[in-house]
Amino acid sequence: MLRLDGMSCGYGDFRAVTDLSLEVREGSIFALIGANGAGKSSTILAIAGHVALQGGGITFENQEISTLPARRRVHLGIAIAPEGRQLFPDLTVRENLIVGGMIHDRKAEAENIERVLGLFPRLGERLTQLAGSLSGGEQQMLAIGRALMAQPKFLMIDEVSLGLMPAMVDVCYNAIAALRQEGITVLLVEQSTQRALDIADDVCVLESGRTVWQGTAAEARDDPSLTAAYLGLSD
Amino acid sequence: MTELALLVQGLLDGSIYALIAVGLTLVYGLLRILHVAHAALFTLGGYVGVVVTNETGSFILALVAAMIVAGIAGMIIYRLVYQPILHLPPYVALIASIGLFIAMQEGFRFYDEQGVSYVNPPVQGTLELAGQTLQLAKIVTFFVAIILIGGLGLLAAKTRTGVAWRATVTMPAMAESFGINIIQVRYINFFIGSALAAVAGVMVSLTTNLVEPTSGDVWSYKALAIIVLGGLGSMRGTLIACFALGVLEAFATTTCVPLGNIQICLGEIMNRDAIAFAFLVIVLMIRPQGLFVRA
Numbered sequence: 001m002l003r004l005d006g007m008s009c010g011y012g013d014f015r016a017v018t019d020l021s022l023e024v025r026e027g028s029i030f031a032l033i034g035a036n037g038a039g040k041s042s043t044i045l046a047i048a049g050h051v052a053l054q055g056g057g058i059t060f061e062n063q064e065i066s067t068l069p070a071r072r073r074v075h076l077g078i079a080i081a082p083e084g085r086q087l088f089p090d091l092t093v094r095e096n097l098i099v100g101g102m103i104h105d106r107k108a109e110a111e112n113i114e115r116v117l118g119l120f121p122r123l124g125e126r127l128t129q130l131a132g133s134l135s136g137g138e139q140q141m142l143a144i145g146r147a148l149m150a151q152p153k154f155l156m157i158d159e160v161s162l163g164l165m166p167a168m169v170d171v172c173y174n175a176i177a178a179l180r181q182e183g184i185t186v187l188l189v190e191q192s193t194q195r196a197l198d199i200a201d202d203v204c205v206l207e208s209g210r211t212v213w214q215g216t217a218a219e220a221r222d223d224p225s226l227t228a229a230y231l232g233l234s235d
Numbered sequence: 236m237t238e239l240a241l242l243v244q245g246l247l248d249g250s251i252y253a254l255i256a257v258g259l260t261l262v263y264g265l266l267r268i269l270h271v272a273h274a275a276l277f278t279l280g281g282y283v284g285v286v287v288t289n290e291t292g293s294f295i296l297a298l299v300a301a302m303i304v305a306g307i308a309g310m311i312i313y314r315l316v317y318q319p320i321l322h323l324p325p326y327v328a329l330i331a332s333i334g335l336f337i338a339m340q341e342g343f344r345f346y347d348e349q350g351v352s353y354v355n356p357p358v359q360g361t362l363e364l365a366g367q368t369l370q371l372a373k374i375v376t377f378f379v380a381i382i383l384i385g386g387l388g389l390l391a392a393k394t395r396t397g398v399a400w401r402a403t404v405t406m407p408a409m410a411e412s413f414g415i416n417i418i419q420v421r422y423i424n425f426f427i428g429s430a431l432a433a434v435a436g437v438m439v440s441l442t443t444n445l446v447e448p449t450s451g452d453v454w455s456y457k458a459l460a461i462i463v464l465g466g467l468g469s470m471r472g473t474l475i476a477c478f479a480l481g482v483l484e485a486f487a488t489t490t491c492v493p494l495g496n497i498q499i500c501l502g503e504i505m506n507r508d509a510i511a512f513a514f515l516v517i518v519l520m521i522r523p524q525g526l527f528v529r530a
Contacts, residue, residue: 050408074414082412088405091398098395099402103414106395150413 001026001185002047002154006056009046015054016042017209024154024202029176029186031200031217033193039209040189041083044156047187048080049073060154074103077153081143083189084159089132093123096131096142100149108151116145119175137168144175155179158189173199197221240367241485247373249481250380254435255458256465256473257384258309258428264404264468265424267325268317271332273432274455275339276312280305280433281446282343285351294357301437302430309429310422318421343448350447358441372441379438383431384474400424404468453508460515464525472527484511 002024010016017039024030032040045051047058049070057066060076068076079100088096097116101109117124120141126134131142140160147155157176161169173195176186190196197203203220205213213226220226255277262270280301287297316335320327360371391397403410403420411417432451439454440446461480465472487510488502501510518526 048412050412069411070408071411071414071416074412080412082409086406086409088402088409090405091401095398095401098398099410099413099415101413102395102399146413 001061002187003059004043004047004056005059007043007046007053007058008055009042009051009053011042011051015209016051017046017206019056020204020206020209020211021056022204022211022214024185024187026185027180027183028201029180029188029199030202030204031188031190031193031196032204032206033190033196034206036191037208038206040206041158042209043206044080044158044187044189045082047073047156048078048082074150074152077151079147079150079152079155081140081147081155081157083162085139085143087131087134087139087142087146090130092128092130093134093142094127096146097123097149100146101151103150109149112149112151116148119148119178120145120171136163137165137171140164140168140172141175144172148179152184154185154187156187156189160188160190161195162191169195237365237367238486240365240369241489242482243364244367244369245482245485246478247369247377247481248484249478250377251373251435251439251454252458252461252477252481253384253474254376254380254431254438255454256461256477257387257470258432259455259458259462260465260468260470260473261424261428263462264470265407265421266317266321266328267468268328268332269325269459270428271329271455271459272312272316272335272339273428273458274451275336275343276305276309276429276432277436277439277451277455278343278446278448279308279339280436281440281450282346282351282436283433284437284440285353285446288357289351289354292355298434298437301433305433305436306426306430309425309432312429313421313425340448348448350445350450352444352446353440356441356444370442372438376435376438376441379434383434387427387431457508457511457515460512460519464515464518466525466527469525469527472525476526480511480514483514487514 004020004022007020008015008018020043032043034040042051046053049068053066057064059065060078063076065073065076088099091099097113098109101112104112122138123141123145126138131139134142144157160172176188177199179186188196188200197217197220200217203215203217204211205226255273259270259273262268283301283304284297287300288294291297312335316331317328320331358372358375362369362371362374391401399410399415400420400423403415403417407417435454436451461476462473465476484507488507491498491500505513
């Protein structure tokens with residue numbers, strides 16, 4: 001569904017990601033794993049159109065999208081729940097959801113809000129509350145819900161579990177599993193590798209902007225040198 | 236002269252500040268630019284208002300024409316002056332804005348150095364309130380401001396376009412991720428802000444019956460100080476600051492306080508503009524971030 005071919009990206013003269021190639025299969029969950037500063041967030045921001053490419057290309061459903069403006073990519077079915085959630089703090093929960101579904105009409109908007117509230121019932125109790133006043137877990141739910149309002153085929157979620165209580169992490173990961181059941185392809189960026197490996201089909205490990213390992217999640221779990229060296233996991 | 240009359244007078248003047256300052260806040264909120272050239276759009280509105288009224292005899296038509304002309308001029312300013320330098324530090328846009336302001340003033344001077352006046356000034360007359368004479372034009376200005384700014388507030392709060400606009404002001408890149416055309420939002424922003432400045436220019440011209448190249452200067456300098464006072468980018472703070480300043484001016488210019496055996500009347504020592512700026516300077520010295528800080 002999504003392919004990166006030798007993609008490099010960065011900010012001005014700074015190169016955050018170098019020569020990254022990967023393919024995300026339709027209907028799968030792909031985990032992009034690495035330490036802070038590895039280039040994970042830059043990668044998904046480049047896919048969303050917010051970070052300039054410095055080389056290589058991005059193909060989505062056989063269409064080259066490297067030069068497509070960010071606002072056009074959501075029309076193709078690409079949505080993002082970014083690092084730090086980046087909600088609109090002065091807007092209510094409902095208004096944040098409305099922004100997420102801005103490319104669809106009012107009828108679809110109402111249906112999509114119902115769908116998001118079905119996935120995250122707690123947001124239903126907060127609809128008129130300002131997004132900035134939500135707890136961390138609720139903000140993460142809203143960030144994912146806002147992205148779902150665009151009816152994406154391909155959803156990118158950055159640091160799902162960062163700063164959340166375990167119960168909230170469960171809620172978010174259960175939602176991601178449910179999205180896979182609906183056929184949505186997910187690109188997951190995580191530092192918390194255990195949860196990501198548990199749910200992902202495929203994994204790419206980044207270090208200092210370069211790929212150090214790529215394969216299936218099962219292979220990653222079975223590779224002791226990998227889990228010890230890069231994933232911070234050990235038996 | 237009662238306190239009520241002074242309060243009303245202050246609110247009427249505050250509504251003019253509001254018409255000007257809302258546009259400045261819109262631009263600052265979205266682009267983080269102090270749009271000094273806004274003063275020239277105030278003046279442009281005044282010129283169009285007087286000229287069209289004199290030519291057609293219709294003040295309403297003149298008001299609409301002023302809004303459209305200034306609105307389009309605002310969009311052109313965004314496209315030609317600000318958009319190419321948005322990636323540069325904010326002071327670059329500020330300097331460009333000051334330069335544009337001076338250039339537009341010279342343009343007005345080229346058109347008519349002496350200024351223009353109404354042949355048959357519309358919306359004239361006065362009303363008496365508790366011994367205070369209120370100009371009908373100021374009362375009309377107040378209601379026009381309430382309708383326009385109130386309508387803008389409703390648009391922002393109740394419509395999808397308004398929600399998209401507020402989202403863009405808060406986080407343009409995220410708004411763009413969800414398909415919002417932020418360039419279009421900027422154009423709309425400049426159109427609305429400039430049109431409101433034009434309304435202020437036309438309404439002020441009713442009370443002065445004169446529009447000259449420097450007509451907008453003092454109003455706009457005050458409006459710039461007001462948006463700082465209100466907390467840069469905060470619409471609520473800006474509106475409160477506008478009406479607070481109007482009321483303060485009304486009271487400060489007419490009220491005397493006893494000091495020993497003598498009466499100190501501020502209005503006899505300083506004119507209203509000097510009082511306003513003194514107040515703004517003092518408040519900003521105490522609270523440089525403004526009264527209301529934007530989230």
